[in-house]
Amino acid sequence: MASPRPPPASLRSFLDAHFASPEDLASAPALAELLRRECVGLDASLRRLEAQLASVSASWLARSAGARASLRRIRSRGGGFGVEEDDGEETLRSAELPALVQEIHRIDAIRLYAEAALQLEAFVGNLEDATFSIVRQASKLNLSSVFRPASNEMQWKQEKLLQAVDAMRDIELELLRISTNRPQWTNLIMAVDSRVDKTLAILRPKALTDYRALLAALGWPPSLSSPDAANNKYSEIPNPLILMNEANKEKYSQSFLALCALQHAQANREARQCQAKGASASMSDSKYFDKTAACFDNGLWAIDELVQPIASRLEYHFAKWSEQPEFIFALVYKIARDFMGGVDDILQPLIDQARLVGLSAKESWVTGMVKMLLGYIERQIFPVLVTSYQATDDKFEVHSSWMHLNDLMITFDKRMQLLADSGIQKIASISEGLSRSLSVFSIYSEHSDWLHMWAGVELNSAQHKLKSEMEDEINWSYSIKELGLQEITSNFLLSTREDYKAPTISEFVVKTASAMIERGHALPNKGLRIQYNRSSSVQFLNDFFLVLRERCEALQLTNTALEDDSLLKASFAINAARYCEYVLREWDDDIVFLEMGAHRKHVDEGQGQGHKHSAQHPCSFFGDEIAFLAKLGTDYLEQIMSSVLLEFEDLSWDYVQNIGLPNEQIHPVDEVLDEENLGVSPGFVASLEVVRDRTTKLMLHLNSKDFLDLWRSIAEGLDYFIYSSIRWGELTFSDQGVVQLRVDTKALLHIFRPFCLRPEAFFPFISDSLRLLAMRKTDARYLLEVLKNAKENDSCLRQQGLQHVNASQAMKILGSKRSDG
Numbered sequence: 001m002a003s004p005r006p007p008p009a010s011l012r013s014f015l016d017a018h019f020a021s022p023e024d025l026a027s028a029p030a031l032a033e034l035l036r037r038e039c040v041g042l043d044a045s046l047r048r049l050e051a052q053l054a055s056v057s058a059s060w061l062a063r064s065a066g067a068r069a070s071l072r073r074i075r076s077r078g079g080g081f082g083v084e085e086d087d088g089e090e091t092l093r094s095a096e097l098p099a100l101v102q103e104i105h106r107i108d109a110i111r112l113y114a115e116a117a118l119q120l121e122a123f124v125g126n127l128e129d130a131t132f133s134i135v136r137q138a139s140k141l142n143l144s145s146v147f148r149p150a151s152n153e154m155q156w157k158q159e160k161l162l163q164a165v166d167a168m169r170d171i172e173l174e175l176l177r178i179s180t181n182r183p184q185w186t187n188l189i190m191a192v193d194s195r196v197d198k199t200l201a202i203l204r205p206k207a208l209t210d211y212r213a214l215l216a217a218l219g220w221p222p223s224l225s226s227p228d229a230a231n232n233k234y235s236e237i238p239n240p241l242i243l244m245n246e247a248n249k250e251k252y253s254q255s256f257l258a259l260c261a262l263q264h265a266q267a268n269r270e271a272r273q274c275q276a277k278g279a280s281a282s283m284s285d286s287k288y289f290d291k292t293a294a295c296f297d298n299g300l301w302a303i304d305e306l307v308q309p310i311a312s313r314l315e316y317h318f319a320k321w322s323e324q325p326e327f328i329f330a331l332v333y334k335i336a337r338d339f340m341g342g343v344d345d346i347l348q349p350l351i352d353q354a355r356l357v358g359l360s361a362k363e364s365w366v367t368g369m370v371k372m373l374l375g376y377i378e379r380q381i382f383p384v385l386v387t388s389y390q391a392t393d394d395k396f397e398v399h400s401s402w403m404h405l406n407d408l409m410i411t412f413d414k415r416m417q418l419l420a421d422s423g424i425q426k427i428a429s430i431s432e433g434l435s436r437s438l439s440v441f442s443i444y445s446e447h448s449d450w451l452h453m454w455a456g457v458e459l460n461s462a463q464h465k466l467k468s469e470m471e472d473e474i475n476w477s478y479s480i481k482e483l484g485l486q487e488i489t490s491n492f493l494l495s496t497r498e499d500y501k502a503p504t505i506s507e508f509v510v511k512t513a514s515a516m517i518e519r520g521h522a523l524p525n526k527g528l529r530i531q532y533n534r535s536s537s538v539q540f541l542n543d544f545f546l547v548l549r550e551r552c553e554a555l556q557l558t559n560t561a562l563e564d565d566s567l568l569k570a571s572f573a574i575n576a577a578r579y580c581e582y583v584l585r586e587w588d589d590d591i592v593f594l595e596m597g598a599h600r601k602h603v604d605e606g607q608g609q610g611h612k613h614s615a616q617h618p619c620s621f622f623g624d625e626i627a628f629l630a631k632l633g634t635d636y637l638e639q640i641m642s643s644v645l646l647e648f649e650d651l652s653w654d655y656v657q658n659i660g661l662p663n664e665q666i667h668p669v670d671e672v673l674d675e676e677n678l679g680v681s682p683g684f685v686a687s688l689e690v691v692r693d694r695t696t697k698l699m700l701h702l703n704s705k706d707f708l709d710l711w712r713s714i715a716e717g718l719d720y721f722i723y724s725s726i727r728w729g730e731l732t733f734s735d736q737g738v739v740q741l742r743v744d745t746k747a748l749l750h751i752f753r754p755f756c757l758r759p760e761a762f763f764p765f766i767s768d769s770l771r772l773l774a775m776r777k778t779d780a781r782y783l784l785e786v787l788k789n790a791k792e793n794d795s796c797l798r799q800q801g802l803q804h805v806n807a808s809q810a811m812k813i814l815g816s817k818r819s820d821g
Contacts, residue, residue: 041136049125053118060114067107070100113185120174120192127167127196130160131203154214154251161207161258168265171196172272179276193273200266207262211305214255218248221309224335237335239342253350259302260354299367300359303347307368310335311376318376325381325405328373329412336369337419363438366420370438373412378443381405382450389453399457406454409440410522439524444532451528455535458519462512462540470547475505477572478701494582500703502579503572509544510583513537521592530596533621541580541625548573549632557639562647564697570640571701574633578703581629584622597621637710644694645717648687655683656725659741680747681740691718692751699755711755715762718748723765728812738773738817745770768805772813784814 018024018031134157175192178185215221219240244252314331321327340362348361385405388398417438444451469475478501494500497507516537523529552573555566587593597619620626680688695714699707733741745766752759760767775783787797787807797810805813 038136045125045129049121052121056114056117060110063107063110067103070103112182113188116174116178116182116185117188120171120188123167123170123174124192124195124199127164127171128199130164130167131199131206134160134164134206135202155254157210158254158258161203162261164203165258165261165265168196168262168269172265172268176272179272189276196269204262204266207259208301208305211255211259211302212309214252215305215309218244218252220306221313224310224313237338239339241339241342241346244346249346256302256347256350257354260300260351260356263301264354264356299371300351300356300364303343303361303364304368304371306343306365307372311372314372315376318380322380322384325377326408328376329408332369332373333412333415333419336366336416340365340419340422360420362422363420366416367438370416370440374440374443377440378446382443382447386450386453389457395460399461402454402457403461406519410519413439413441413522439522441522441528442524444523444528445525448531451523451531452535455532455539458516458536459540462516462536463543465512466509466540466544469505469508475508476503476551476569478503478575494578494703494705497579500575500579500582501572501701502575502703506576506579509541510580513541516540517587526596530621533596538622538625541584542628545577545580545625545628545632548577552632552636557636557643562640562643562694567640567694567697568701570636571698574636574706575701575703577629577633578706581626581633584626584629588620588622588626593621594619597623633706637706637713640698641710641713641717644691644714645721647690647694648718649721651690652684652687652722653725655681655687656722657727658683659722659726659737678739678743681744684744684747688747688751691748695751695755708755711752712762715752715759719763719765723769726769726816728809729815731816733773733816738770741773742770765805768802768810769813771802772805772810773817775814775817777817780814780817784811787811787814 018027171192175189179189222238222240224237241252314335317331318328343361343365347365351359351361351364385398385402389395389402392398420438444454497504517533520529520532520536523532552570555570557566557570588597691714695711698710702710745763749759749763752762756762772780787810797805797807802810
């Protein structure tokens with residue numbers, strides 16, 4: 001008789017583990033009962049799967065039988081293929097063939113659907129089996145763990161958890177394939193997601209519970225007080241992660257890696273669901289499962305569980321410092337710094353081993369500490385501050401407290417970011433993006449009303465300071481230095497307040513707005529920064545720009561009598577507007593505001609709102625403000641020009657009406673005048689003095705760019721006014737009149753000669769008129785005949801060097817020239 005076969009190795013190891021000594025035999029009934037229950041549960045699961053398989057197979061067989069019957073009907077109608085068929089049968093078969101092809105495709109799709117459903121059912125079943133095995137062991141107080149060594153129990157749980165993670169990965173790969181190739185199978189995907197969600201709702205809490213139990217067994221969290229605190233010697237707090245022995249380190253490593261694997265699988269799942277809402281992910285994209293780092297922005301579960309027990313101890317101290325929040329921030333920073341070494345030395349290799357690409361243990365630790373602090377100030381500090389803000393009429397103290405808290409938050413963020421970045425080489429262009437998840441200011445992401453309150457606090461504080469500055473009239477002026485003429489007129493590369501001759505109030509406004517913008521950089525995303533800046537710094541700038549406009553309107557520059565004080569105030573206001581416009585354009589070109597401008601444009605387009613000023617600069621953040629300032633400066637420059645021209649017109653009206661007529665009271669008609677010794681017409685002197693006085697003052701007080709445009713516009717206006725006021729063709733210029741007009745014109749050009757070498761270029765009509773009047777009588781008559789008869793009148797004038805008057809105007813001027821003698 002053959003000897004009995006020895007039991008399998010797995011059975012022997014199982015018996016050795018539970019019956020290590022004769023005393024363990026007493027637990028045999030309990031173990032047998034446990035095994036019986038597990039067998040019953042597995043049998044029930046098997047029967048359930050068999051029933052589901054039978055149902056799906058029956059459905060598929062029914063559809064297959066229907067397709068087979070359709071094929072038989074087609075064959076019976078077609079008859080023998082070797083027999084000639086008439087046209088009717090051929091037409092019938094050609095009409096039914098597309099339907100046959102469509103039916104075959106439908107059956108094939110059903111087959112693929114059934115195969116995918118069965119495959120997913122198997123994967124989900126593996127996930128549920130692994131999860132419920134862990135849960136059953138825990139719910140029954142895990143009787144087998146009574147007889148199983150602790151190390152084996154922990155190892156068994158980790159194996160089951162890793163089996164569940166493997167099942168999740170299989171599910172995600174299959175769902176990703178389906179969503180890419182068969183996006184219409186949404187019901188199947190939704191059904192699988194629903195079952196997986198229910199399973200994960202059980203699996204994750206159990207995995208975290210086991211991880212917390214291990215941490216507690218390792219002595220975490222440590223005492224937050226230093227051993228030398230009694231002797232006033234505050235050294236670093238002992239870190240249990242560093243003090244672990246090799247056996248405990250191995251246990252902790254396995255637990256940490258298993259939890260990271262679960263979170264990574266969950267991150268892949270979330271990435272797939274996010275992409276399903278937009279563009280489908282490509283299966284050929286090998287980086288799909290590597291692009292899940294964004295899902296870890298809120299930290300690693302394993303590291304968050306290190307922070308959570310510390311938070312409960314820290315809040316005891318926080319409660320005592322509600323009126324001194326600086327101590328709260330200092331304590332959190334100290335704890336984060338003291339444990340940083342152990343976190344980096346122990347956990348970073350484990351993160352690398354888990355292949356969590358791009359994740360840093362330092363950043364995750366800092367993120368966990370920031371989240372802990374964020375939760376406390378959201379529950380305990382900000383509600384008190386907001387209540388005081390809404391209930392108190394005198395908000396000065398509340399404003400101070402709020403701004404002080406934000407200053408502490410900004411400083412804390414910078415220190416924590418330096419702590420997270422220590423020893424890490426980062427590219428400057430991406431370092432800001434990596435730090436967004438570390439900001440305490442993310443509290444404003446969930447409380448937009450708090451963000452508007454903070455912006456209101458900043459705005460009220462800035463307006464209060466601005467009001468006191470505006471009350472001093474000295475701040476609205478600019479002290480002019482004694483500059484050389486060439487230095488005044490040739491500096492057109494303006495970049496500073498001094499270059500623009502802007503009053504000190506404009507620099508105060510720019511610095512205040514810049515400080516507000518700088519504080520807003522701490523906000524974690526573009527949307528929040530846009531809301532904050534539009535409600536604080538931009539509103540502050542707009543209020544000041546309205547004050548500028550009101551000051552200019554109060555000067556009433558359209559009056560013909562332009563006073564010196566009004567001219568100076570208008571010049572300083574225009575300089576302030578131009579300087580602020582320059583600063584805003586510089587800010588607008590900064591990458592931060594370019595991104596915010598593009599984001600704002602995208603949001604506006606999504607809401608169906610157009611950007612009013614975005615035709616030339618579609619991504620401009622300060623586009624409205626720049627356009628307002630540009631229009632403000634241009635409008636009041638035009639008003640100054642109009643005022644100067646109107647004043648000149650009032651004083652010179654009688655003179656221009658009598659241009660060309662001889663003044664017999666001063667010079668007899670037959671007297672030959674010497675142009676070098678001839679004086680300016682008495683009626684023209686006052687007008688010239690006004691122009692000289694106004695241009696001199698504008699040159700001293702107006703910025704060089706605007707002054708350049710202004711004096712040229714004034715010159716062109718004077719040229720057109722004098723030319724159009726002369727009654728060409730109605731009066732006849734005497735020789736004295738021509739000489740006097742030339743002398744008066746030279747006096748006018750002399751006013752503008754300090755600004756350019758050839759001022760006559762800006763008086764084209766008067767210059768062309770004098771050239772025609774000074775022609776010899778024979779040449780004038782010849783030119784007049786040519787203009788009357790020639791077809792190419794303009795070319796004829798160009799040959800004579802006359803570039804601006806046309807033929808009709810030239811004939812009127814020549815007609816006003818005396819032809820006798």
